[in-house]
Amino acid sequence: MGPAVDNLRQILEESLGCGDTRFLLNLAEVPMIDSTGIGLLVRFLASTKQKGGNVKLVQPSKFAVQTLRLVGVLNLFEIFDNDDAAVESFA
Amino acid sequence: MNKPMPPDSNPGRPENELSELLNIGFLADAAEIGKVADTIDETLIELDVPEQKRLEIGLAVQEALVNAVVHGCENDPSKEVRCRLQSDPLGRIVITVTDPGPGFRPEALADPKHQENLYADHGRGVYLIRQLMDQVDFEHPGNEIRMWKY
Numbered sequence: 001m002g003p004a005v006d007n008l009r010q011i012l013e014e015s016l017g018c019g020d021t022r023f024l025l026n027l028a029e030v031p032m033i034d035s036t037g038i039g040l041l042v043r044f045l046a047s048t049k050q051k052g053g054n055v056k057l058v059q060p061s062k063f064a065v066q067t068l069r070l071v072g073v074l075n076l077f078e079i080f081d082n083d084d085a086a087v088e089s090f091a
Numbered sequence: 092m093n094k095p096m097p098p099d100s101n102p103g104r105p106e107n108e109l110s111e112l113l114n115i116g117f118l119a120d121a122a123e124i125g126k127v128a129d130t131i132d133e134t135l136i137e138l139d140v141p142e143q144k145r146l147e148i149g150l151a152v153q154e155a156l157v158n159a160v161v162h163g164c165e166n167d168p169s170k171e172v173r174c175r176l177q178s179d180p181l182g183r184i185v186i187t188v189t190d191p192g193p194g195f196r197p198e199a200l201a202d203p204k205h206q207e208n209l210y211a212d213h214g215r216g217v218y219l220i221r222q223l224m225d226q227v228d229f230e231h232p233g234n235e236i237r238m239w240k241y
Binding site for chain 1: 122215222
């Protein structure tokens with residue numbers, strides 16, 4: 001929660017507002033995701049999908065994956081080990 | 092953030108008695124949550140709690156503190172949240188978070204895993220706490236949560 005999530009929300013909304021619909025989020029430096037972060041991810045996923053886009057996750061930590069699975073949203077996302085593979089999947 | 096109270100040192104305590112490790116009061120400001128969570132994590136490291144358990148406890152505590160600040164105190168920095176970290180002789184950890192709010196009914200919360208709720212932007216905090224901790228109790232009227240990790 002807090003400034004980190006607020007900043008991410010602002011960046012994502014601005015990008016979506018500019019017409020971007022394909023997003024890759026590299027979570028390698030994110031040790032844990034709380035419920036506020038999860039809420040942002042799924043809401044943003046829904047918004048991008050409505051516009052024909054997607055949000056894909058790269059290198060989430062084991063604990064982040066566990067958390068996403070616990071609340072039942074892990075399968076909503078495509079997960080990749082590296083940025084290149086995620087970018088290629090948008091082709 | 093108020094200075095945490097020192098842990099007690101009573102080696103002769105009965106088996107069911109909890110040992111106080113931290114007792115922190117802080118004003119309901121979201122900026123304080125991270126500091127409290129860090130203090131708890133540092134204490135758990137000193138207790139040699141394994142990393143996976145520390146992560147699970149840390150996230151559950153963070154969720155409880157956010158609920159206390161946002162819902163219990165309505166982000167009013169004139170109100171205080173209290174967080175206690177205790178352990179029992181078996182090494183089980185118990186964390187209690189209390190706020191001055193009116194409480195709530197945890198049984199009235201929607202299931203975030205229901206299809207219609209999967210894309211909701213909120214409503215997962217208490218559910219996550221229950222999944223991460225081994226036992227969770229809410230004291231009436233719901234402004235105190237006690238979370239156990241075995």
